[in-house]
Amino acid sequence: MRVNQALEDGDEQTLDIAIVGGGATGVELAAELVHSVSLLNIYGLTHLTRERLKVSLVEAGPRLLPALPEGLAHRVKQKLESLGVNVITGNPAVKAGSDGLTLKNDAHIDANLMVWAAGIRAPDFLASLGLAHRKNNQLLVNEYLQSTDDPSVYALGDCAACAIDDDRFVPPRAQSAHQMAACLATNIQRELKGRAAKPFKYKDRGSLVSLSRFSAVGNLMQSKSLSMSIEGTLARYAYASLYRMHQRALHGWWKMLLIITVDKLNHAVKPRLKLH
Structure with missing residues (x-):
């Protein structure tokens, strides 16, 4: 202004x-x-x-x-x-x-x-816990998402540095956090029942990038050998669908449908751009 x-x-x-x-x-x-x-x-x-x-x-x-x-x-x-x-x-x-x-x-x-907008950094307090961590404060975890120094401490999402192999870590994406959360929730339930935990295995489902109202691009993956590149209108619909899938995972079907309804109403009555 x-x-x-x-x-x-x-x-x-x-x-x-x-x-x-x-x-x-x-x-x-x-x-x-x-x-x-x-x-x-x-x-x-x-x-x-x-x-x-x-x-x-x-x-x-x-x-x-x-x-x-x-x-x-x-x-x-x-x-x-x-x-x-x-x-x-x-x-x-x-x-x-x-x-x-x-x-x-x-x-x-x-x-x-x-x-x-380059890279991610976990909260600073993680570096003060006395647990092994990377320079960006991510806690080093094993295949069960437990701290390599203390198996009673779990970390996931941007707080966790989980190795894929000797050279790579699980990338800091929403799909990574989603998969980690599902794995950790299952393992905690298994632990409470006295059963062995299952190791976390990251599955790359691809990436989608929105270019606002202009376009969108993405790469959808089912396996290392099977992938599909998309762009334009199809990619925009896929991007929106993925966003709603994350909402469903967090809130459930009914709350997701309520959020969609509220979003549609807000789109009709609220300003298209906030100036503050």
Whole structure:
């Protein structure tokens, strides 16, 4: 709103936003910001247009969305660039200042607002428990999701570092936390009945990424040898369906249906964009 007012007063400005991290969070945020600006004219804010919004997406790795096939990731990059997003890969941010980011090659990215969307970090208190943990505070757990130092302590989701093999850990995704929660709930019940626990085995069901109202892409997996890449309308429906499946797992069928009804009513009566 400040930039729109400045533009209305004749002060030529741009809103510069830099996002660090080219995973799903960074990509979705970049697309959503572009979409949000297109809604501002509904509220009379007609001066801050897409041309005045400068979004830069910085990824340290060689490409966006490493969880998706390279072809899909390339098309996402093309779509973001067509929306005006400045996509930078293979050049990590090394410093953040009051006027923007400095990259490894000494390039400077102007930014009024900087958003960190690279990786995850577990709560700091986990590192003070005296249990084995990674640099990002995740507790090291065995195949039963028990701390490697204390089998009476369980961890799951972003709090847990569960090895898939010698080089990889279970990725920090919603599907990982969902699978861990189901496994842990079963094992606790088995333990209470005096039965042996079952080891946790992560199954990658694929990934879906939403590009706001513009598009969506994804890769659905049934096994390591069987997968299907989707994009466009089909991927958008799959993304929405997956979201509702998580709600059903958390709340049950009836509450999920109630949430859907409330969401539909809110979509009809509430503002399309919050300005506070």
